[in-house]
Amino acid sequence: MRGAERARQVYGEEHIWIAEIYSKIALTYYKKGNNQLASTWIRRSFIVCHKSVGEGHKALTIIYVHLQKIESARKSVLVNAPIESIEYKIRSLLE
Helix, strand or coil: CHHHHHHHHHHCCCCHHHHHHHHHHHHHHHHCCCHHHHHHHHHHHHHHHHHHHCCCCHHHHHHHHHHHHHHHHHCCCCCCCCHHHHHHHHHHHHC
16 A cells, blocks of 8 residues: 555645546455455545546546445445435445
8 A cells, every 4th residue: 555655645635546546456455355445445536536537527437337346246325326426425424
């Protein structure tokens, strides 16, 4: 995770590259069968991407597809939630 920390220092927390790094970390955990950590990282990725590029951007759509795959494996409440409401739902899960 040192690479992710270094990237945050260089680009700041709300940058598309940070979202992409988080997404790659999530997919690595997902491929290893660790859906809990995959979910944590893909949720972070979605929030950062949403803040940095907004709805309608191709990168957000790709992360949303990954999020749905990972959350489906966990049988999460986020499965099949519309892209417009995902950030709100993620934040409500954190409270």
